[in-house]
Amino acid sequence: MEENNKINELHQRRRKAMLGGGEKAIEKQKSMGKKTARERILSLLDEGSFNEYDMFISHVARDFNMDKKELPGDGVVIGTGTIHGNPIAIFAQDFTVAGGSLGLMHSRKITKIMDYALKMRIPLIGINDSGGARIQEGVNSLAGYGEIFFRNTLASGVIPQISVILGPCAGGAVYSPALTDFVFMVDNISKMFITGPEVIKTVLGEEISMEDLGGARVHCETTGNAHFFAADEDECFRQIRELLSFIPASNESQMDPGEVSEPAGAFDINNIVPVDPTLPYDVKDVIKAIADNSEFVEIQEMWARNIVIGFSRIGGRTVGFVANQPLEMAGVLDVDSSDKAARFIRFCDSFNIPLVTLVDLPGYLPGVDQEHAGVIRHGAKVLYAYSEATVPKLTVILRKAYGGGYIAMSSRHLRADFVFAWPTAEIAVMGPEGAANIIFRKEIKEAENPEEVRRQKVEEYKSKFANPYVAASRGYVDSVIEPSETRKLIIHALEVSERKDVTMPRKKHGIPPF
Numbered sequence: 001m002e003e004n005n006k007i008n009e010l011h012q013r014r015r016k017a018m019l020g021g022g023e024k025a026i027e028k029q030k031s032m033g034k035k036t037a038r039e040r041i042l043s044l045l046d047e048g049s050f051n052e053y054d055m056f057i058s059h060v061a062r063d064f065n066m067d068k069k070e071l072p073g074d075g076v077v078i079g080t081g082t083i084h085g086n087p088i089a090i091f092a093q094d095f096t097v098a099g100g101s102l103g104l105m106h107s108r109k110i111t112k113i114m115d116y117a118l119k120m121r122i123p124l125i126g127i128n129d130s131g132g133a134r135i136q137e138g139v140n141s142l143a144g145y146g147e148i149f150f151r152n153t154l155a156s157g158v159i160p161q162i163s164v165i166l167g168p169c170a171g172g173a174v175y176s177p178a179l180t181d182f183v184f185m186v187d188n189i190s191k192m193f194i195t196g197p198e199v200i201k202t203v204l205g206e207e208i209s210m211e212d213l214g215g216a217r218v219h220c221e222t223t224g225n226a227h228f229f230a231a232d233e234d235e236c237f238r239q240i241r242e243l244l245s246f247i248p249a250s251n252e253s254q255m256d257p258g259e260v261s262e263p264a265g266a267f268d269i270n271n272i273v274p275v276d277p278t279l280p281y282d283v284k285d286v287i288k289a290i291a292d293n294s295e296f297v298e299i300q301e302m303w304a305r306n307i308v309i310g311f312s313r314i315g316g317r318t319v320g321f322v323a324n325q326p327l328e329m330a331g332v333l334d335v336d337s338s339d340k341a342a343r344f345i346r347f348c349d350s351f352n353i354p355l356v357t358l359v360d361l362p363g364y365l366p367g368v369d370q371e372h373a374g375v376i377r378h379g380a381k382v383l384y385a386y387s388e389a390t391v392p393k394l395t396v397i398l399r400k401a402y403g404g405g406y407i408a409m410s411s412r413h414l415r416a417d418f419v420f421a422w423p424t425a426e427i428a429v430m431g432p433e434g435a436a437n438i439i440f441r442k443e444i445k446e447a448e449n450p451e452e453v454r455r456q457k458v459e460e461y462k463s464k465f466a467n468p469y470v471a472a473s474r475g476y477v478d479s480v481i482e483p484s485e486t487r488k489l490i491i492h493a494l495e496v497s498e499r500k501d502v503t504m505p506r507k508k509h510g511i512p513p514f
């Protein structure tokens with residue numbers, strides 16, 4: 001009998017804790033299209049797999065009448081569970097409890113689950129829905145954030161870290177997501193900013209809504225701070241599950257090759273790339289024509305669209321694609337696309353995911369804006385990331401590979417393992433028009449018919465350099481291939497490079513052009 005009472009008490013305590021901030025606060029949460037913290041976890045994880053810890057934590061704030069307030073679980077839910085049967089660690093802030101604000105014990109719960117994730121070498125998922133530092137707890141809240149940021153950094157490159165913004169993520173709190181690998185946002189629900197609209201109005205006199213300041217669209221399209229955009233929470237959870245199917249649990253865990261399936265649908269890959277170098281095409285068609293099942297999980301789809309990055313499987317193995325997008329600004333490298341590519345290359349390298357680079361670009365974007373925005377520094381990140389990456393690096397030059405763009409996009413010179421070129425490839429210092437205008441300037445100027453001579457010189461330059469055979473004659477390109485041979489060759493190259501082993505010079509760490 002006594003025993004049963006104890007169990008009843010446990011049930012009672014659990015029920016109370018699981019009610020979070022109470023029915024009214026839950027109602028408000030739902031009215032905004034938001035699930036509660038526990039509902040979110042249950043929707044995301046495999047059914048029946050979630051185990052919660054620290055449910056009965058109590059906060060330690062005493063000032064400002066806080067000693068009279070009960071804050072169940074101190075506004076955050078932590079635990080472990082599985083996704084696709086693989087263990088993960090998770091925390092979800094509970095906005096119904098003091099606005100999910102972060103006090104000392106709240107932060108200790110988060111750092112506890114972060115420590116688990118790192119120790120157990122399993123992915124960490126953080127669901128953010130919080131008014132930021134708990135104002136009543138002063139420096140203890142700041143200390144909590146500091147402890148979280150430190151652990152984000154420690155875990156970087158060891159375990160995948162995913163941040164999901166499902167409500168406000170305000171003030172310094174934004175720096176935890178910013179330190180993680182993938183940030184997910186949901187239309188109308190997610191908000192992320194350093195200073196909110198009220199502060200902006202007071203200090204700068206400018207009026208702006210939270211949505212326009214730091215909503216999902218802003219961060220997915222304009223700032224590049226977020227990687228995935230979803231219409232609602234359920235879509236967001238599906239995206240997270242899909243992403244996790246492509247990446248390993250840690251930098252030391254091997255993903256065994258899965259089943260091989262052919263690209264879905266009939267792709268006329270030999271005819272995707274127009275021979276005329278001025279005509280655009282969608283490089284994602286090339287990816288789909290190569291990938292198993294034509295499956296491609298694109299990352300940062302809405303930002304810096306002149307480069308395409310994301311995961312596929314080829315021959316059952318996960319690969320990271322980096323591809324210039326001729327549909328958008330001819331696929332140039334600029335400040336944003338360089339940042340986007342470089343970070344992704346480093347993620348793939350950290351987690352042993354081979355890189356497949358598809359090249360078609362006229363080079364780095366010229367212009368005062370880009371120069372003054374630091375295209376030198378940002379562009380250097382691509383060179384650094386590719387040079388530093390020791391995972392298998394497979395490059396396919398589809399068409400244009402001009403100038404610095406040729407070198408940067410995983411060229412032989414940055415130690416690509418295999419470089420293939422399609423017959424449409426043009427590898428040169430610059431495009432034929434620009435080149436002819438410079439090197440034949442005098443002849444063109446002095447000719448009786450300058451236009452005719454210019455045309456001739458462009459043709460002369462084209463026939464000499466605008467092809468893959470000069471590079472192939474020096475061994476910079478390993479094979480000139482028919483596009484339809486690409487998938488077979490990539491599968492083979494992935495097999496050959498499975499046990500690739502290169503050693504870099506011993507150093508504490510490099511100094512990338514951050």
Ligand code: HXC
Nearest residue numbers: 098099101130131132133134135136145168170171172173
């Ligand atoms: C304590 C907080 C809080 C906070 C919200 N609450 N934010 N309590 N500290 N930071 C409480 C509210 O008092 C309220 O309590 C409950 O949470 C719900 O908040 P509402 O304001 O009613 O919700 P809503 O209208 O949806 O507005 C959400 C919000 C707003 C936009 C997030 O609450 C807000 O602006 N909060 C303050 C944001 C902020 O400036 N944070 C500090 C940033 S500085 P009751 O009891 O009434 O239900 C920072 C520094 C970190 O974070 C530095 C790290 C390096």
